[in-house]
Amino acid sequence: MRHFILFVVAVLCLSACKTDLTDIEKRITEVEQQGKELEEANRRLQETAENLKRRGEELEEEARRRQEENERIQQELQALEDEINYVEAHLLSMEFVAADNPLQLIENTPCTIIGDSVVECRILNVTDDKVLIPRFTFQGSRVTINGIEAESGKTQFDFSSPVVLSVITASEIKDYDVYVTSYTGLPTVWIDTNGHVNVANPNQYYGGSIKVVDNPRTRAATGVTQASVKIMGLSPIKWYRPDYILSNSTDMLLAKNAYKLKFNNNISLLDDPSGTTWGLYPCSGDLTFLHQQTAYNMSRMSKLGYTPGLHHVEMFLNSRFFGTYVLQELIEVSDKRLDIGSTGFLLSVGSGESGFTFYTNYLENPVTVVSPASIGSEWQTWVNNMVLYAENALFSPNFTDASTGWQQFMDIDSFVDWYLINEIARNENGAFKSNCMMTLQSGGKLKMGPVGDFEKAFDNNSNASSTGFVIKNTQWFNRLFQDPAFVAKVKERFGYFYDHQLDIISGINADAEYLKYAVKEDDNKWDTYAAYTSSTISVWQAYGTKVGAMKVWLSSRMNWLKREFDAMA
Numbered sequence: 001m002r003h004f005i006l007f008v009v010a011v012l013c014l015s016a017c018k019t020d021l022t023d024i025e026k027r028i029t030e031v032e033q034q035g036k037e038l039e040e041a042n043r044r045l046q047e048t049a050e051n052l053k054r055r056g057e058e059l060e061e062e063a064r065r066r067q068e069e070n071e072r073i074q075q076e077l078q079a080l081e082d083e084i085n086y087v088e089a090h091l092l093s094m095e096f097v098a099a100d101n102p103l104q105l106i107e108n109t110p111c112t113i114i115g116d117s118v119v120e121c122r123i124l125n126v127t128d129d130k131v132l133i134p135r136f137t138f139q140g141s142r143v144t145i146n147g148i149e150a151e152s153g154k155t156q157f158d159f160s161s162p163v164v165l166s167v168i169t170a171s172e173i174k175d176y177d178v179y180v181t182s183y184t185g186l187p188t189v190w191i192d193t194n195g196h197v198n199v200a201n202p203n204q205y206y207g208g209s210i211k212v213v214d215n216p217r218t219r220a221a222t223g224v225t226q227a228s229v230k231i232m233g234l235s236p237i238k239w240y241r242p243d244y245i246l247s248n249s250t251d252m253l254l255a256k257n258a259y260k261l262k263f264n265n266n267i268s269l270l271d272d273p274s275g276t277t278w279g280l281y282p283c284s285g286d287l288t289f290l291h292q293q294t295a296y297n298m299s300r301m302s303k304l305g306y307t308p309g310l311h312h313v314e315m316f317l318n319s320r321f322f323g324t325y326v327l328q329e330l331i332e333v334s335d336k337r338l339d340i341g342s343t344g345f346l347l348s349v350g351s352g353e354s355g356f357t358f359y360t361n362y363l364e365n366p367v368t369v370v371s372p373a374s375i376g377s378e379w380q381t382w383v384n385n386m387v388l389y390a391e392n393a394l395f396s397p398n399f400t401d402a403s404t405g406w407q408q409f410m411d412i413d414s415f416v417d418w419y420l421i422n423e424i425a426r427n428e429n430g431a432f433k434s435n436c437m438m439t440l441q442s443g444g445k446l447k448m449g450p451v452g453d454f455e456k457a458f459d460n461n462s463n464a465s466s467t468g469f470v471i472k473n474t475q476w477f478n479r480l481f482q483d484p485a486f487v488a489k490v491k492e493r494f495g496y497f498y499d500h501q502l503d504i505i506s507g508i509n510a511d512a513e514y515l516k517y518a519v520k521e522d523d524n525k526w527d528t529y530a531a532y533t534s535s536t537i538s539v540w541q542a543y544g545t546k547v548g549a550m551k552v553w554l555s556s557r558m559n560w561l562k563r564e565f566d567a568m569a
Helices: 002-085 291-301 377-394 412-424 475-480 484-499 501-514 518-526 539-567
Strands: 090-096 109-114 118-123 134-139 142-145 148-150 163-168 173-182 188-193 205-213 224-233 259-267 275-281 310-317 320-329 344-349 367-371 436-441
Touching (some): 090 163, 090 173, 134 163, 188 224, 291 310, 291 320, 291 412, 291 501, 310 518, 344 377, 377 436, 377 475, 412 475, 412 484, 484 501
Parallel strands (some): 188 310
Antiparallel strands (some): 090 134, 109 118, 224 259, 259 275, 344 436
Protein backbone atom coordinates (compact mmCIF):
# COMPACT_ATOMS: atom_id res chain seq x y z
CA MET A 1 0.00 0.00 0.00
CA ARG A 2 2.75 2.25 0.93
CA HIS A 3 4.50 1.61 -2.38
CA PHE A 4 1.37 2.38 -4.31
CA ILE A 5 0.96 5.69 -2.63
CA LEU A 6 4.56 6.63 -3.47
CA PHE A 7 3.96 5.68 -7.12
CA VAL A 8 0.86 7.83 -7.34
CA VAL A 9 2.72 10.74 -5.84
CA ALA A 10 5.57 10.29 -8.35
CA VAL A 11 3.14 10.19 -11.29
CA LEU A 12 1.45 13.33 -10.09
CA CYS A 13 4.82 15.13 -9.78
CA LEU A 14 5.88 14.20 -13.29
CA SER A 15 2.55 15.34 -14.64
CA ALA A 16 2.97 18.69 -12.93
CA CYS A 17 6.55 19.17 -14.32
CA LYS A 18 5.34 18.43 -17.81
CA THR A 19 2.75 21.15 -17.54
CA ASP A 20 5.34 23.69 -16.40
CA LEU A 21 7.75 22.88 -19.29
CA THR A 22 5.01 23.39 -21.86
CA ASP A 23 4.33 26.84 -20.54
CA ILE A 24 7.98 27.67 -20.62
CA GLU A 25 8.33 26.45 -24.17
CA LYS A 26 5.33 28.54 -25.13
CA ARG A 27 6.72 31.60 -23.53
CA ILE A 28 10.10 31.01 -25.20
CA THR A 29 8.33 30.75 -28.54
CA GLU A 30 6.46 33.95 -27.83
CA VAL A 31 9.69 35.74 -26.85
CA GLU A 32 11.44 34.48 -29.96
CA GLN A 33 8.56 35.75 -32.07
CA GLN A 34 8.69 39.10 -30.38
CA GLY A 35 12.49 39.24 -31.02
CA LYS A 36 11.92 38.56 -34.70
CA GLU A 37 9.27 41.23 -34.81
CA LEU A 38 11.66 43.67 -33.11
CA GLU A 39 14.43 42.75 -35.54
CA GLU A 40 12.08 43.32 -38.44
CA ALA A 41 10.96 46.61 -36.97
CA ASN A 42 14.61 47.62 -36.43
CA ARG A 43 15.44 46.62 -40.04
CA ARG A 44 12.56 48.71 -41.29
CA LEU A 45 13.75 51.58 -39.13
CA GLN A 46 17.31 51.20 -40.51
CA GLU A 47 16.00 51.18 -44.07
CA THR A 48 13.97 54.26 -43.28
CA ALA A 49 17.04 55.95 -41.76
CA GLU A 50 19.17 55.02 -44.77
CA ASN A 51 16.46 56.29 -47.09
CA LEU A 52 16.28 59.51 -45.10
CA LYS A 53 20.09 59.83 -45.14
CA ARG A 54 20.22 59.19 -48.89
CA ARG A 55 17.46 61.70 -49.44
CA GLY A 56 19.33 64.19 -47.24
CA GLU A 57 22.46 63.70 -49.29
CA GLU A 58 20.46 64.14 -52.47
CA LEU A 59 18.93 67.31 -51.09
CA GLU A 60 22.37 68.52 -49.98
CA GLU A 61 23.85 67.79 -53.45
CA GLU A 62 20.93 69.57 -55.05
CA ALA A 63 21.49 72.55 -52.77
CA ARG A 64 25.21 72.59 -53.68
CA ARG A 65 24.42 72.45 -57.39
CA ARG A 66 21.92 75.23 -57.03
CA GLN A 67 24.50 77.28 -55.08
CA GLU A 68 27.15 76.75 -57.78
CA GLU A 69 24.66 77.64 -60.49
CA ASN A 70 23.70 80.74 -58.56
CA GLU A 71 27.35 81.72 -58.17
CA ARG A 72 27.98 81.13 -61.89
CA ILE A 73 25.02 83.28 -62.79
CA GLN A 74 26.24 85.98 -60.42
CA GLN A 75 29.72 85.83 -61.97
CA GLU A 76 28.28 86.10 -65.48
CA LEU A 77 26.15 89.02 -64.40
CA GLN A 78 29.20 90.69 -62.80
CA ALA A 79 31.29 90.07 -65.91
CA LEU A 80 28.57 91.59 -68.08
CA GLU A 81 28.38 94.56 -65.75
CA ASP A 82 32.20 94.92 -65.74
CA GLU A 83 32.26 94.67 -69.53
CA ILE A 84 29.66 97.37 -69.80
CA ASN A 85 31.47 99.64 -67.32
CA TYR A 86 35.15 98.71 -68.20
CA VAL A 87 37.54 101.52 -69.14
CA GLU A 88 41.00 100.51 -70.38
CA ALA A 89 43.85 102.52 -68.87
CA HIS A 90 45.20 104.51 -71.81
CA LEU A 91 47.08 107.75 -72.41
CA LEU A 92 45.37 109.60 -75.26
CA SER A 93 47.63 112.65 -75.71
CA MET A 94 50.39 114.66 -74.08
CA GLU A 95 51.99 118.04 -74.77
CA PHE A 96 53.82 120.94 -73.21
CA VAL A 97 52.13 124.30 -73.76
CA ALA A 98 54.25 127.43 -73.96
CA ALA A 99 51.69 129.40 -71.94
CA ASP A 100 52.08 126.93 -69.05
CA ASN A 101 55.90 127.09 -69.26
CA PRO A 102 56.76 130.65 -70.33
CA LEU A 103 60.37 130.57 -69.05
CA GLN A 104 61.29 127.33 -70.81
CA LEU A 105 59.31 127.13 -74.06
CA ILE A 106 58.90 129.48 -76.99
CA GLU A 107 56.29 127.32 -78.70
CA ASN A 108 54.03 124.40 -77.90
CA THR A 109 55.65 120.96 -77.84
CA PRO A 110 53.41 118.06 -78.86
CA CYS A 111 54.49 114.59 -77.79
CA THR A 112 54.35 111.32 -79.69
CA ILE A 113 52.99 108.15 -78.08
CA ILE A 114 54.92 105.18 -79.48
CA GLY A 115 53.68 101.63 -79.16
CA ASP A 116 51.36 102.48 -76.25
CA SER A 117 54.34 102.35 -73.90
CA VAL A 118 56.76 105.18 -74.78
CA VAL A 119 56.20 108.93 -75.03
CA GLU A 120 58.74 111.12 -76.83
CA CYS A 121 58.70 114.90 -76.64
CA ARG A 122 61.21 117.13 -78.43
CA ILE A 123 61.49 120.74 -77.32
CA LEU A 124 62.45 122.75 -80.38
CA ASN A 125 64.36 125.43 -78.49
CA VAL A 126 67.47 124.99 -76.36
CA THR A 127 66.79 124.62 -72.65
CA ASP A 128 68.75 123.02 -69.85
CA ASP A 129 65.84 123.35 -67.39
CA LYS A 130 63.29 120.64 -68.05
CA VAL A 131 61.11 121.41 -65.02
CA LEU A 132 57.86 121.60 -66.95
CA ILE A 133 54.07 121.42 -66.62
CA PRO A 134 52.55 118.80 -68.94
CA ARG A 135 49.06 118.64 -70.35
CA PHE A 136 47.51 115.26 -71.10
CA THR A 137 44.24 113.45 -71.77
CA PHE A 138 43.62 109.86 -70.76
CA GLN A 139 41.17 107.03 -70.10
CA GLY A 140 41.18 106.08 -66.45
CA SER A 141 40.62 107.50 -63.01
CA ARG A 142 43.93 109.31 -62.41
CA VAL A 143 47.52 109.85 -63.59
CA THR A 144 50.78 109.77 -61.65
CA ILE A 145 54.30 110.70 -62.76
CA ASN A 146 57.03 108.87 -60.87
CA GLY A 147 54.39 107.96 -58.30
CA ILE A 148 53.18 111.54 -57.70
CA GLU A 149 49.62 112.55 -58.57
CA ALA A 150 49.57 114.70 -61.71
CA GLU A 151 46.94 117.22 -62.73
CA SER A 152 46.97 118.21 -66.38
CA GLY A 153 48.12 121.77 -66.97
CA LYS A 154 48.91 122.39 -63.30
CA THR A 155 51.44 119.98 -61.77
CA GLN A 156 55.14 120.59 -62.43
CA PHE A 157 57.70 117.80 -62.85
CA ASP A 158 61.41 117.49 -63.61
CA PHE A 159 61.83 115.81 -67.02
CA SER A 160 65.63 116.12 -67.18
CA SER A 161 65.74 112.33 -66.77
CA PRO A 162 63.24 109.77 -68.11
CA VAL A 163 60.06 109.53 -66.02
CA VAL A 164 57.28 106.95 -65.73
CA LEU A 165 53.74 108.21 -66.37
CA SER A 166 51.09 105.82 -65.01
CA VAL A 167 47.41 105.82 -66.02
CA ILE A 168 45.42 104.16 -63.23
CA THR A 169 41.96 102.55 -63.15
CA ALA A 170 40.27 100.40 -60.51
CA SER A 171 41.52 97.25 -62.22
CA GLU A 172 44.89 98.10 -63.83
CA ILE A 173 47.90 100.44 -64.07
CA LYS A 174 49.32 101.34 -67.50
CA ASP A 175 52.91 102.68 -67.51
CA TYR A 176 54.53 104.89 -70.13
CA ASP A 177 58.24 105.82 -70.29
CA VAL A 178 58.44 109.54 -71.04
CA TYR A 179 61.54 111.06 -72.70
CA VAL A 180 61.81 114.82 -73.07
CA THR A 181 64.70 115.93 -75.25
CA SER A 182 65.61 119.46 -76.19
CA TYR A 183 66.65 120.85 -79.55
CA THR A 184 68.32 118.07 -81.56
CA GLY A 185 68.41 115.46 -78.81
CA LEU A 186 72.21 115.60 -78.59
CA PRO A 187 74.03 116.77 -75.46
CA THR A 188 74.75 120.50 -75.46
CA VAL A 189 78.13 122.02 -74.55
CA TRP A 190 78.03 125.64 -73.38
CA ILE A 191 81.38 127.43 -73.19
CA ASP A 192 81.74 131.03 -72.07
CA THR A 193 85.12 132.73 -72.11
CA ASN A 194 85.85 135.36 -69.46
CA GLY A 195 84.36 138.60 -70.74
CA HIS A 196 83.00 136.72 -73.78
CA VAL A 197 86.18 137.45 -75.71
CA ASN A 198 86.73 135.67 -79.01
CA VAL A 199 89.05 132.67 -79.13
CA ALA A 200 90.96 134.58 -81.78
CA ASN A 201 94.55 133.38 -81.51
CA PRO A 202 95.51 129.79 -82.21
CA ASN A 203 97.43 127.79 -79.62
CA GLN A 204 96.54 130.25 -76.84
CA TYR A 205 94.38 129.28 -73.87
CA TYR A 206 91.43 131.47 -72.84
CA GLY A 207 89.91 131.12 -69.39
CA GLY A 208 86.22 130.50 -68.98
CA SER A 209 83.53 128.10 -67.86
CA ILE A 210 81.80 125.08 -69.34
CA LYS A 211 78.42 123.45 -68.85
CA VAL A 212 77.64 120.08 -70.44
CA VAL A 213 73.95 119.20 -70.51
CA ASP A 214 72.86 115.76 -71.61
CA ASN A 215 69.46 114.62 -72.84
CA PRO A 216 67.52 111.59 -71.56
CA ARG A 217 68.12 109.69 -74.79
CA THR A 218 71.74 110.61 -75.40
CA ARG A 219 74.27 107.80 -75.10
CA ALA A 220 75.38 108.84 -71.62
CA ALA A 221 72.79 110.12 -69.19
CA THR A 222 74.80 112.07 -66.61
CA GLY A 223 72.75 115.22 -66.01
CA VAL A 224 74.57 118.54 -65.97
CA THR A 225 78.31 119.03 -65.49
CA GLN A 226 79.74 122.48 -64.77
CA ALA A 227 83.36 123.49 -64.26
CA SER A 228 86.01 126.09 -64.97
CA VAL A 229 87.91 125.43 -68.17
CA LYS A 230 90.58 126.79 -70.47
CA ILE A 231 89.82 126.71 -74.19
CA MET A 232 92.29 126.92 -77.04
CA GLY A 233 91.55 127.20 -80.75
CA LEU A 234 93.55 124.76 -82.86
CA SER A 235 95.40 126.22 -85.81
CA PRO A 236 94.28 127.56 -88.16
CA ILE A 237 91.54 129.80 -86.74
CA LYS A 238 88.87 130.35 -89.40
CA TRP A 239 86.63 133.41 -89.74
CA TYR A 240 83.64 134.35 -91.85
CA ARG A 241 81.95 137.63 -92.74
CA PRO A 242 78.18 137.77 -92.08
CA ASP A 243 75.84 138.85 -94.82
CA TYR A 244 76.24 142.62 -95.04
CA ILE A 245 72.67 143.25 -96.16
CA LEU A 246 71.15 141.27 -93.30
CA SER A 247 73.54 142.33 -90.54
CA ASN A 248 74.56 145.77 -91.78
CA SER A 249 78.00 144.90 -90.47
CA THR A 250 81.35 143.99 -91.95
CA ASP A 251 82.63 142.46 -88.70
CA MET A 252 84.34 139.11 -88.99
CA LEU A 253 82.85 136.30 -86.91
CA LEU A 254 84.37 133.04 -85.81
CA ALA A 255 83.72 130.13 -88.13
CA LYS A 256 83.39 126.48 -87.14
CA ASN A 257 86.83 125.78 -85.63
CA ALA A 258 88.42 122.96 -83.66
CA TYR A 259 89.20 123.49 -79.96
CA LYS A 260 91.11 121.92 -77.13
CA LEU A 261 89.70 122.01 -73.58
CA LYS A 262 91.89 121.80 -70.49
CA PHE A 263 90.72 121.41 -66.89
CA ASN A 264 92.70 122.00 -63.71
CA ASN A 265 91.54 118.68 -62.27
CA ASN A 266 90.40 115.34 -63.65
CA ILE A 267 86.81 115.49 -64.80
CA SER A 268 84.39 113.09 -66.47
CA LEU A 269 82.20 114.39 -69.28
CA LEU A 270 79.22 112.36 -70.49
CA ASP A 271 80.31 109.44 -68.32
CA ASP A 272 83.66 108.93 -70.09
CA PRO A 273 86.85 108.13 -68.13
CA SER A 274 88.00 111.22 -66.24
CA GLY A 275 90.91 113.30 -67.48
CA THR A 276 92.12 116.87 -67.88
CA THR A 277 92.02 117.34 -71.67
CA TRP A 278 89.27 117.06 -74.27
CA GLY A 279 88.85 118.04 -77.90
CA LEU A 280 85.96 119.63 -79.80
CA TYR A 281 86.12 118.83 -83.51
CA PRO A 282 83.79 120.27 -86.19
CA CYS A 283 83.88 117.29 -88.60
CA SER A 284 85.07 119.61 -91.36
CA GLY A 285 84.82 117.94 -94.74
CA ASP A 286 82.83 115.00 -93.36
CA LEU A 287 79.23 115.48 -94.46
CA THR A 288 78.22 112.24 -92.72
CA PHE A 289 79.68 113.29 -89.34
CA LEU A 290 80.51 109.57 -88.99
CA HIS A 291 84.08 109.00 -90.15
CA GLN A 292 85.66 109.28 -86.71
CA GLN A 293 82.83 107.46 -84.98
CA THR A 294 82.91 104.53 -87.42
CA ALA A 295 86.68 104.12 -87.16
CA TYR A 296 86.45 104.20 -83.38
CA ASN A 297 83.69 101.57 -83.49
CA MET A 298 86.09 99.32 -85.44
CA SER A 299 88.80 100.06 -82.87
CA ARG A 300 86.51 98.88 -80.09
CA MET A 301 85.96 95.65 -82.05
CA SER A 302 89.71 95.12 -82.41
CA LYS A 303 92.48 93.87 -80.15
CA LEU A 304 93.75 97.39 -79.48
CA GLY A 305 93.66 97.99 -75.76
CA TYR A 306 92.22 101.51 -75.62
CA THR A 307 89.86 103.64 -77.70
CA PRO A 308 89.10 107.25 -76.68
CA GLY A 309 85.53 108.15 -75.82
CA LEU A 310 83.64 110.17 -78.41
CA HIS A 311 80.24 111.93 -78.45
CA HIS A 312 78.33 114.08 -80.90
CA VAL A 313 77.26 117.32 -79.21
CA GLU A 314 75.79 120.74 -79.99
CA MET A 315 78.34 123.45 -79.19
CA PHE A 316 77.56 126.97 -77.96
CA LEU A 317 80.42 129.45 -77.56
CA ASN A 318 79.67 132.70 -75.74
CA SER A 319 75.93 131.98 -76.15
CA ARG A 320 76.21 131.57 -79.94
CA PHE A 321 75.32 128.30 -81.60
CA PHE A 322 78.26 126.81 -83.51
CA GLY A 323 76.66 123.58 -84.73
CA THR A 324 77.31 119.86 -84.32
CA TYR A 325 80.72 118.85 -82.99
CA VAL A 326 82.48 115.74 -81.79
CA LEU A 327 83.49 115.93 -78.14
CA GLN A 328 86.39 113.52 -77.68
CA GLU A 329 88.59 112.63 -74.77
CA LEU A 330 92.19 113.31 -75.69
CA ILE A 331 94.73 110.57 -75.16
CA GLU A 332 96.27 110.81 -71.71
CA VAL A 333 98.53 108.31 -70.01
CA SER A 334 96.66 107.40 -66.81
CA ASP A 335 94.95 104.45 -65.18
CA LYS A 336 91.63 105.94 -66.34
CA ARG A 337 92.50 106.31 -70.02
CA LEU A 338 95.66 104.93 -71.65
CA ASP A 339 97.13 102.75 -68.94
CA ILE A 340 100.77 101.94 -69.82
CA GLY A 341 102.18 102.26 -66.32
CA SER A 342 104.65 104.69 -64.80
CA THR A 343 107.45 103.59 -67.13
CA GLY A 344 105.38 103.83 -70.32
CA PHE A 345 105.84 106.31 -73.17
CA LEU A 346 103.29 107.60 -75.67
CA LEU A 347 104.88 108.36 -79.03
CA SER A 348 103.40 110.10 -82.05
CA VAL A 349 104.56 110.17 -85.65
CA GLY A 350 103.77 113.50 -87.29
CA SER A 351 102.05 115.03 -84.25
CA GLY A 352 103.50 118.52 -84.43
CA GLU A 353 103.31 118.71 -80.64
CA SER A 354 106.12 119.91 -78.44
CA GLY A 355 108.32 117.33 -76.71
CA PHE A 356 111.41 115.31 -77.32
CA THR A 357 111.50 114.65 -81.09
CA PHE A 358 113.77 112.44 -83.16
CA TYR A 359 113.97 111.03 -86.70
CA THR A 360 114.45 107.51 -88.01
CA ASN A 361 115.71 106.34 -91.39
CA TYR A 362 112.41 105.02 -92.72
CA LEU A 363 109.46 106.72 -90.98
CA GLU A 364 107.87 109.44 -93.12
CA ASN A 365 107.73 111.97 -90.25
CA PRO A 366 109.57 112.59 -86.98
CA VAL A 367 108.68 110.79 -83.75
CA THR A 368 107.67 112.87 -80.73
CA VAL A 369 107.45 111.68 -77.13
CA VAL A 370 104.01 113.03 -76.24
CA SER A 371 103.92 111.61 -72.72
CA PRO A 372 105.61 112.16 -70.37
CA ALA A 373 105.80 115.79 -71.49
CA SER A 374 109.38 116.06 -70.29
CA ILE A 375 111.96 113.28 -69.94
CA GLY A 376 115.63 113.28 -69.02
CA SER A 377 118.42 112.72 -71.49
CA GLU A 378 118.90 109.13 -70.34
CA TRP A 379 115.29 108.24 -71.17
CA GLN A 380 115.49 110.21 -74.41
CA THR A 381 118.39 108.05 -75.50
CA TRP A 382 116.58 104.88 -74.43
CA VAL A 383 113.36 105.68 -76.32
CA ASN A 384 115.28 106.75 -79.41
CA ASN A 385 117.38 103.60 -79.35
CA MET A 386 114.42 101.28 -78.84
CA VAL A 387 112.61 102.67 -81.89
CA LEU A 388 115.80 102.46 -83.92
CA TYR A 389 116.42 98.89 -82.74
CA ALA A 390 112.94 97.98 -83.93
CA GLU A 391 113.39 99.72 -87.26
CA ASN A 392 116.86 98.21 -87.82
CA ALA A 393 115.52 94.75 -87.06
CA LEU A 394 112.63 95.34 -89.48
CA PHE A 395 114.99 96.25 -92.29
CA SER A 396 117.66 93.67 -91.44
CA PRO A 397 118.35 90.70 -93.75
CA ASN A 398 116.89 88.22 -91.25
CA PHE A 399 113.86 90.39 -90.37
CA THR A 400 111.43 87.47 -90.84
CA ASP A 401 113.04 85.45 -88.05
CA ALA A 402 110.53 85.47 -85.20
CA SER A 403 113.28 85.42 -82.57
CA THR A 404 115.90 87.79 -83.98
CA GLY A 405 113.87 89.84 -86.48
CA TRP A 406 111.34 92.65 -86.03
CA GLN A 407 108.98 90.64 -83.79
CA GLN A 408 111.45 90.75 -80.90
CA PHE A 409 110.84 94.54 -80.73
CA MET A 410 107.38 95.08 -82.30
CA ASP A 411 104.01 93.68 -81.18
CA ILE A 412 102.44 91.92 -84.16
CA ASP A 413 98.82 91.97 -82.90
CA SER A 414 98.68 95.74 -82.41
CA PHE A 415 100.49 96.45 -85.69
CA VAL A 416 98.05 94.22 -87.61
CA ASP A 417 94.81 95.58 -86.11
CA TRP A 418 95.94 99.23 -86.24
CA TYR A 419 96.94 98.69 -89.86
CA LEU A 420 93.61 97.13 -90.83
CA ILE A 421 91.45 99.83 -89.21
CA ASN A 422 93.36 102.56 -91.03
CA GLU A 423 93.59 100.63 -94.32
CA ILE A 424 89.89 99.73 -94.35
CA ALA A 425 89.12 103.41 -93.77
CA ARG A 426 91.73 104.38 -96.39
CA ASN A 427 92.98 106.92 -93.88
CA GLU A 428 95.51 109.26 -95.47
CA ASN A 429 96.51 110.62 -92.05
CA GLY A 430 97.21 107.05 -90.95
CA ALA A 431 100.08 106.82 -93.41
CA PHE A 432 102.39 108.18 -90.70
CA LYS A 433 101.34 111.73 -91.58
CA SER A 434 99.35 112.98 -88.59
CA ASN A 435 99.20 111.77 -84.99
CA CYS A 436 99.98 108.10 -85.59
CA MET A 437 100.32 106.86 -82.02
CA MET A 438 102.62 104.18 -80.62
CA THR A 439 103.32 103.09 -77.05
CA LEU A 440 106.49 101.75 -75.52
CA GLN A 441 106.98 100.34 -72.03
CA SER A 442 110.19 99.44 -70.29
CA GLY A 443 110.69 95.73 -70.86
CA GLY A 444 107.95 95.61 -73.47
CA LYS A 445 107.55 95.80 -77.22
CA LEU A 446 106.64 98.75 -79.44
CA LYS A 447 102.89 98.77 -80.00
CA MET A 448 100.75 100.66 -82.49
CA GLY A 449 97.76 102.64 -81.22
CA PRO A 450 95.54 104.10 -80.06
CA VAL A 451 93.85 105.11 -83.31
CA GLY A 452 93.94 108.81 -84.16
CA ASP A 453 92.50 111.21 -86.73
CA PHE A 454 90.15 109.96 -89.48
CA GLU A 455 89.14 113.28 -91.03
CA LYS A 456 90.74 112.26 -94.35
CA ALA A 457 89.31 108.76 -94.43
CA PHE A 458 86.51 106.64 -95.89
CA ASP A 459 84.82 108.02 -99.00
CA ASN A 460 85.85 111.62 -98.22
CA ASN A 461 82.41 112.78 -99.42
CA SER A 462 82.30 110.27 -102.31
CA ASN A 463 85.48 111.62 -103.89
CA ALA A 464 87.93 108.92 -102.79
CA SER A 465 88.49 105.67 -104.60
CA SER A 466 87.60 102.49 -102.76
CA THR A 467 90.64 100.78 -104.26
CA GLY A 468 94.35 101.13 -103.69
CA PHE A 469 96.56 100.71 -100.64
CA VAL A 470 97.44 103.70 -98.47
CA ILE A 471 98.96 102.42 -95.24
CA LYS A 472 100.69 99.48 -96.93
CA ASN A 473 102.60 101.97 -99.09
CA THR A 474 104.46 103.41 -96.09
CA GLN A 475 108.01 102.12 -95.69
CA TRP A 476 107.43 100.29 -92.40
CA PHE A 477 104.27 98.47 -93.49
CA ASN A 478 105.58 97.78 -96.98
CA ARG A 479 108.46 95.97 -95.31
CA LEU A 480 106.14 94.15 -92.91
CA PHE A 481 104.17 92.79 -95.85
CA GLN A 482 107.33 91.08 -97.04
CA ASP A 483 107.12 88.80 -93.97
CA PRO A 484 104.77 85.82 -94.55
CA ALA A 485 103.97 85.72 -90.83
CA PHE A 486 102.67 89.29 -90.94
CA VAL A 487 100.67 88.62 -94.12
CA ALA A 488 99.10 85.52 -92.57
CA LYS A 489 98.08 87.50 -89.50
CA VAL A 490 96.65 90.31 -91.65
CA LYS A 491 94.56 87.81 -93.64
CA GLU A 492 93.29 86.18 -90.45
CA ARG A 493 92.33 89.44 -88.76
CA PHE A 494 90.86 90.97 -91.92
CA GLY A 495 88.56 87.95 -92.06
CA TYR A 496 87.28 88.97 -88.64
CA PHE A 497 86.47 92.53 -89.75
CA TYR A 498 85.06 91.30 -93.06
CA ASP A 499 82.71 88.92 -91.25
CA HIS A 500 81.55 91.78 -89.00
CA GLN A 501 80.60 94.16 -91.81
CA LEU A 502 76.96 94.09 -90.76
CA ASP A 503 77.90 95.21 -87.26
CA ILE A 504 79.86 98.14 -88.70
CA ILE A 505 76.96 99.08 -91.03
CA SER A 506 74.47 98.77 -88.17
CA GLY A 507 76.58 101.21 -86.17
CA ILE A 508 76.53 103.67 -89.08
CA ASN A 509 72.74 103.36 -89.38
CA ALA A 510 72.21 103.91 -85.66
CA ASP A 511 74.53 106.91 -85.58
CA ALA A 512 72.86 108.46 -88.64
CA GLU A 513 69.43 108.08 -87.06
CA TYR A 514 70.78 109.64 -83.86
CA LEU A 515 71.95 112.69 -85.84
CA LYS A 516 68.79 113.23 -87.91
CA TYR A 517 67.80 116.49 -86.17
CA ALA A 518 71.37 117.68 -85.62
CA VAL A 519 72.28 117.71 -89.31
CA LYS A 520 69.33 120.00 -90.03
CA GLU A 521 70.35 122.50 -87.36
CA ASP A 522 73.98 122.40 -88.49
CA ASP A 523 72.78 123.13 -92.02
CA ASN A 524 70.63 126.00 -90.76
CA LYS A 525 73.77 127.51 -89.23
CA TRP A 526 76.41 126.77 -91.87
CA ASP A 527 74.53 125.78 -95.06
CA THR A 528 76.33 122.46 -94.78
CA TYR A 529 74.27 120.79 -97.50
CA ALA A 530 73.49 123.85 -99.63
CA ALA A 531 75.12 122.29 -102.69
CA TYR A 532 73.09 119.08 -102.29
CA THR A 533 69.56 120.34 -101.56
CA SER A 534 66.84 121.81 -103.73
CA SER A 535 63.12 122.46 -103.71
CA THR A 536 62.58 118.71 -103.97
CA ILE A 537 65.54 117.43 -101.92
CA SER A 538 65.56 118.10 -98.17
CA VAL A 539 68.56 118.31 -95.87
CA TRP A 540 67.70 114.91 -94.42
CA GLN A 541 67.52 113.37 -97.90
CA ALA A 542 70.88 114.91 -98.79
CA TYR A 543 72.35 113.60 -95.55
CA GLY A 544 70.89 110.16 -96.18
CA THR A 545 72.44 110.13 -99.62
CA LYS A 546 75.88 110.88 -98.16
CA VAL A 547 75.50 108.18 -95.50
CA GLY A 548 74.32 105.71 -98.13
CA ALA A 549 77.32 106.53 -100.31
CA MET A 550 79.62 105.93 -97.35
CA LYS A 551 78.13 102.47 -96.75
CA VAL A 552 78.39 101.55 -100.43
CA TRP A 553 81.99 102.77 -100.46
CA LEU A 554 82.81 100.74 -97.33
CA SER A 555 81.34 97.56 -98.83
CA SER A 556 83.28 98.11 -102.04
CA ARG A 557 86.46 98.80 -100.06
CA MET A 558 86.05 95.60 -98.04
CA ASN A 559 85.56 93.52 -101.18
CA TRP A 560 88.60 95.04 -102.90
CA LEU A 561 90.80 94.40 -99.86
CA LYS A 562 89.53 90.83 -99.62
CA ARG A 563 90.54 90.13 -103.21
CA GLU A 564 93.97 91.68 -102.64
CA PHE A 565 94.65 89.84 -99.38
CA ASP A 566 93.36 86.52 -100.77
CA ALA A 567 95.82 86.83 -103.63
CA MET A 568 98.78 87.23 -101.28
CA ALA A 569 100.91 84.20 -100.56
